[in-house]
Amino acid sequence: MSDFPYEDIIWMDPPVFPNHPRMPVRDRAAQFAPFAALTGHGAAITETARLTERRIVAADDVLSENDSALNDLRQRISQHPVVTVSFFVPDEHKDGGSTVTETGSLKSIDEQTGSLVFENGLRISARDIVSLKEENQGNYAGNCP
Numbered sequence: 001m002s003d004f005p006y007e008d009i010i011w012m013d014p015p016v017f018p019n020h021p022r023m024p025v026r027d028r029a030a031q032f033a034p035f036a037a038l039t040g041h042g043a044a045i046t047e048t049a050r051l052t053e054r055r056i057v058a059a060d061d062v063l064s065e066n067d068s069a070l071n072d073l074r075q076r077i078s079q080h081p082v083v084t085v086s087f088f089v090p091d092e093h094k095d096g097g098s099t100v101t102e103t104g105s106l107k108s109i110d111e112q113t114g115s116l117v118f119e120n121g122l123r124i125s126a127r128d129i130v131s132l133k134e135e136n137q138g139n140y141a142g143n144c145p
Contacts, residue, residue, distance in 0.1 A: 081105070087129050
């Protein structure tokens, strides 16, 4: 008896079956490629780890300042004033969102939806405004960065 139990077959050629041709080496290698058993698991972990901010609830005095600022802008909307607005954008996938600051020329104020409409097409709901500043007039409400 040998020390190596498969010594008698180790050097034999593999069997050949006429009805089943050998698979090319390139295709055989694909069988052993990495396999993601949990498809989308990495993306789910990344999404869970992504941080969002809580919605900032403006104090009554800031809301009042926003209202008076919007009334003032309504009076001068034909001049297309340039304003900087910080506003809350809700996240599409989870609770919270982020505060975004945009500067642009104001086209109109949509009275039906209570939104600021900018010349570039951006619409911002008045209830999402954190701070509002007209570029040539100074701060209206809140603390604009």
